[in-house]
Amino acid sequence: METIYDISRETGFSIATVSKVINNYSGVNEKTRKIIKAKIEEMGFMPNSTARTLATKKSWMIAIVFEEEQGAGIVHPHYSNILQGFKQTAGKLGYDIIFLNSFLGEKRLSFAEHCRFRNVDGVLLAVSANFTDQIKDILDVEIPKVSVETVYPGVPTIISDNKMAGKQAMEHLYMLGHKKIATIAAPQDTIAGRERLQAYREFLKENNLEYRPQFCVEAEKYNKTAGMKAVNLLLQQCRDEFPTAIYAAYDDYACAAMEILTEKGFKIPEDMSIVGNDDLPIASYASPGITTVRQNRDDIGAQAAKILVDMIEKKDQMVYPEITRIPTKLIVRQTTFKKK
Amino acid sequence: METIYDISRETGFSIATVSKVINNYSGVNEKTRKIIKAKIEEMGFMPNSTARTLATKKSWMIAIVFEEEQGAGIVHPHYSNILQGFKQTAGKLGYDIIFLNSFLGEKRLSFAEHCRFRNVDGVLLAVSANFTDQIKDILDVEIPKVSVETVYPGVPTIISDNKMAGKQAMEHLYMLGHKKIATIAAPQDTIAGRERLQAYREFLKENNLEYRPQFCVEAEKYNKTAGMKAVNLLLQQCRDEFPTAIYAAYDDYACAAMEILTEKGFKIPEDMSIVGNDDLPIASYASPGITTVRQNRDDIGAQAAKILVDMIEKKDQMVYPEITRIPTKLIVRQTTFKKK
DNA sequence: CTGAAAGCGCTAACAA
DNA sequence: TTGTTAGCGCTTTCAG
Numbered sequence: 001m002e003t004i005y006d007i008s009r010e011t012g013f014s015i016a017t018v019s020k021v022i023n024n025y026s027g028v029n030e031k032t033r034k035i036i037k038a039k040i041e042e043m044g045f046m047p048n049s050t051a052r053t054l055a056t057k058k059s060w061m062i063a064i065v066f067e068e069e070q071g072a073g074i075v076h077p078h079y080s081n082i083l084q085g086f087k088q089t090a091g092k093l094g095y096d097i098i099f100l101n102s103f104l105g106e107k108r109l110s111f112a113e114h115c116r117f118r119n120v121d122g123v124l125l126a127v128s129a130n131f132t133d134q135i136k137d138i139l140d141v142e143i144p145k146v147s148v149e150t151v152y153p154g155v156p157t158i159i160s161d162n163k164m165a166g167k168q169a170m171e172h173l174y175m176l177g178h179k180k181i182a183t184i185a186a187p188q189d190t191i192a193g194r195e196r197l198q199a200y201r202e203f204l205k206e207n208n209l210e211y212r213p214q215f216c217v218e219a220e221k222y223n224k225t226a227g228m229k230a231v232n233l234l235l236q237q238c239r240d241e242f243p244t245a246i247y248a249a250y251d252d253y254a255c256a257a258m259e260i261l262t263e264k265g266f267k268i269p270e271d272m273s274i275v276g277n278d279d280l281p282i283a284s285y286a287s288p289g290i291t292t293v294r295q296n297r298d299d300i301g302a303q304a305a306k307i308l309v310d311m312i313e314k315k316d317q318m319v320y321p322e323i324t325r326i327p328t329k330l331i332v333r334q335t336t337f338k339k340k
Numbered sequence: 341m342e343t344i345y346d347i348s349r350e351t352g353f354s355i356a357t358v359s360k361v362i363n364n365y366s367g368v369n370e371k372t373r374k375i376i377k378a379k380i381e382e383m384g385f386m387p388n389s390t391a392r393t394l395a396t397k398k399s400w401m402i403a404i405v406f407e408e409e410q411g412a413g414i415v416h417p418h419y420s421n422i423l424q425g426f427k428q429t430a431g432k433l434g435y436d437i438i439f440l441n442s443f444l445g446e447k448r449l450s451f452a453e454h455c456r457f458r459n460v461d462g463v464l465l466a467v468s469a470n471f472t473d474q475i476k477d478i479l480d481v482e483i484p485k486v487s488v489e490t491v492y493p494g495v496p497t498i499i500s501d502n503k504m505a506g507k508q509a510m511e512h513l514y515m516l517g518h519k520k521i522a523t524i525a526a527p528q529d530t531i532a533g534r535e536r537l538q539a540y541r542e543f544l545k546e547n548n549l550e551y552r553p554q555f556c557v558e559a560e561k562y563n564k565t566a567g568m569k570a571v572n573l574l575l576q577q578c579r580d581e582f583p584t585a586i587y588a589a590y591d592d593y594a595c596a597a598m599e600i601l602t603e604k605g606f607k608i609p610e611d612m613s614i615v616g617n618d619d620l621p622i623a624s625y626a627s628p629g630i631t632t633v634r635q636n637r638d639d640i641g642a643q644a645a646k647i648l649v650d651m652i653e654k655k656d657q658m659v660y661p662e663i664t665r666i667p668t669k670l671i672v673r674q675t676t677f678k679k680k
Numbered sequence: 681c682t683g684a685a686a687g688c689g690c691t692a693a694c695a696a
Numbered sequence: 697t698t699g700t701t702a703g704c705g706c707t708t709t710c711a712g
Contacts, residue, residue, distance in 0.1 A: 001456065001705095003704095003705055003706085004705070004706065005705080013682075013683085014682065014683040014684075015683085015705090015706080015707095016682070016683055016684080016685095016707085016708080017681085017682055017683075019706065019707060019708085020681095020682090020707095022706090023707085027681060027682090028681070028682085029681055029682085032681080032682085046453055046456045046457055047457065047705085047706075048394075048457070048459065048704090048705055048706070049457050049458050049459065050390055050393045050394045050399065050458075050459050050704085050705080050706090051394055051688090051704070051705030051706040051707090052705080052706055052707075053390045053688090053706090054388075054390045054391055054394050054687095054688045054689065054690090054704085054705080054706075054707095055687080055688050055705080055706045055707045055708080056688085056706085056707065056708095057688075059390065061438070068424075068428070073424070074414070074420050074423060074424055074427075075417065075420045075421050075424050077415065077417075080414050080415045080420050081415050083414060084408075084413070084414055084415050087414075087439055087441065088408070088441075090441075091441030091442070091443045092443050094443075096438055096439060096440065096441055096454075096458065097438065097439040097441075098401070098436055098437065098438045098439070099427055099436060099437040099438070099439075100436065101427065101430075101431030101436055101437075102431070103431045103432050103434075113386055114436075116341065116386045117386050117387065117388070117389050118389050118390075118436065119388065119389065119390050224625065255625060258627075259627045262627075281621070281622070282621070282622065282625050285564065285595060285622050285625070285626075286625075287598075287599045287602075341689095343688095343689055343690085344689070344690065345689080353698075353699085354698065354699045354700075355689090355690080355691095355699085355700095356691085356692085356698070356699055356700075356701095357697085357698055357699075359690065359691060359692085360691095360698090362690090363691085367697065367698085368697070368698085369697060369698085372697080372698085387689085387690075388688090388689050388690070390688085390689080390690090391688070391689030391690040391691090391704090392689080392690055392691075393690090393704090394688090394689080394690075394691095394703095394704045394705065394706090395689080395690045395691040395692080395703080395704050396690085396691065396692090396704085397704075681712105682711100682712085683710100683711085683712080684709105684710090684711080684712095685708100685709095685710095685711105686707105686708090686709085686710105687706105687707090687708090687709105688705105688706090688707090689704105690703105690704090691702105691703090691704090692701100692702095692703095693700105693701090693702090693703105694699100694700085694701090694702105695698100695699080695700075695701100696697105696698085696699075696700090
């Protein structure tokens with residue numbers, strides 16, 4: 001592998017000057033710059049990031065922390081899409097992404113230790129609230145970090161505007177003429193869950209619609225099984241008077257509702273309108289396609305990258321927004337119906 | 341940040357001895373080892389991987405190359421699950437995963453250049469055939485690499501046993517009494533597509549079932565839209581005589597078939613049995629759940645990691661299997677039915 | 681505008 | 697068993 005010494009030797013200039021042209025520094029004669037650049041090209045020289053990092057204390061690497069549980073982390077479409085957006089803009093800003101393992105060889109390593117070991121410049125926290133225990137050591141380390149999905153004190157968080165999401169879903173249903181709208185809420189120990197439910201209640205109030213407790217159930221988890229349970233409970237609670245529409249605060253719940261209702265002889269959307277939330281792949285795969293509120297995951301990732309890089313590069317103590325909201329968007333498909 | 345110099349100063353031993361205990365080398369008095377270890381613990385010292393890499397030429401990093409197109413790469417459940425498996429076993433073997441960008445700052449960088457820049461020890465190619473152009477420069481670089489999904493000459497490939505998959509699907513259908521089995525083949529410019537179709541034809545032959553060309557269509561891509569097109573073509577071709585079962589070589593096609601057939605008044609599985617392939621999330625989400633052949637992605641990832649690390653660590657020119665097959669498994673759900 | 685030299689933190693001969 | 701020393705490839709003062 002060529003080094004700056006090779007370039008130096010071949011061109012007759014010192015390694016210092018070579019280094020200067022590599023880094024596009026000023027204070028180099030245009031002529032010598034040309035010569036050196038040509039030689040670099042000719043020899044196919046590529047700088048060594050390791051040596052550079054050792055000298056500058058800057059690795060141009062961002063660590064990313066995921067959960068490693070079944071169905072979560074990188075294999076979940078929500079996170080992988082955020083990562084995609086993050087990676088792309090971080091890349092354009094010059095940073096590569098490194099995945100932190102909780103192992104270093106056979107030895108267990110905390111995420112914080114691992115960050116130090118690898119000299120990463122920043123970290124992206126992409127974990128749900130119930131993973132907090134395993135990353136809390138990282139919260140104390142002084143390195144810049146941002147979070148998506150879960151809010152940690154002192155860590156700028158980039159997250160969907162869940163209130164907007166809930167409102168968009170409700171507004172759509174209301175515009176279609178629905179007044180008796182039930183909801184399957186997401187777990188209330190997550191922000192998304194709380195805010196979507198809050199939006200539901202606020203919408204009712206603002207539009208002088210009655211809030212009926214029996215129209216409101218909470219799923220225990222973000223998955224279809226929990227959704228099934230919640231739907232069954234809802235149906236049981238509403239035996240006397242059915243809603244005409246459901247705002248399912250997570251697409252899996254919408255999916256569960258469709259399945260159960262269809263089985264019970266309901267026609268979707270004629271007998272029951274359903275709006276999901278998130279626009280997971282299943283929403284468009286399902287038949288009929290599920291009307292839902294899309295999270296702009298690309299943008300969440302992109303904003304997270306931008307803010308993180310800002311934090312890394314502007315060492316000055318400027319303050320970063322504790323929480324950045326990314327707008328959501330209603331996607332109308334076939335599970336919602338104009339009430340006659 | 342503490343360095344070995346700090347440990348050296350505090351304990352009175354030289355940095356060489358400190359280094360030796362850090363690396364668990366022999367030739368250090370047990371007593372001094374204890375002392376040094378204690379001090380390391382006390383000061384919370386953590387070695388600096390950058391300095392280590394510079395000195396040893398080994399980064400303990402594996403690069404991973406993904407496609408960056410819509411719906412492919414990391415956001416596709418197939419790849420993200422493989423990555424999950426890969427990451428886990430690579431991690432236990434001491435390696436971290438780094439994502440290569442095609443950018444270094446504003447400058448475009450080839451994957452090969454990027455590998456050199458980052459001093460990675462090996463690379464995992466996780467791309468489909470139609471991405472070959474963009475990675476072919478990496479094929480020439482001398483660094484160890486493995487591939488999943490696509491076969492490149494000279495690169496050990498770890499991939500599902502697609503023949504087994506096709507056979508398992510067909511056998512299941514045959515055992516249920518089906519003789520008129522159609523197939524929706526996956527693109528024939530991919531190995532998976534070719535092998536699954538081959539298995540279909542071989543199965544027919546081995547069991548003296550007639551091969552009818554009109555029972556066999558090929559989708560253009562690995563997605564639902566292509567599946568829809570293929571299914572419509574199939575139905576058109578079979579107007580005279582319908583099959584009683586379909587082997588859809590990709591779950592999206594199975595999904596498409598279900599949707600179209602249901603709409604046309606078929607009852608699934610009573611009127612038509614369907615077996616998919618891959619066990620993507622949609623297969624279990626769908627209602628009825630799709631019987632399919634599962635790819636063991638965890639294992640693909642794990643094997644890939646093992647082989648790659650072997651290649652990295654055993655410099656000797658031992659030969660690695662050009663292609664490693666990972667067994668598949670039939671997952672019976674509700675879209676297959678015993679023919680009366 | 682150019683270059684000499686120190687240093688980033690660690691490893692690995694080689695001496696002692 | 698321990699320590700000295702010379703790098704690894706690059707950046708960065710500071711002289712010239």
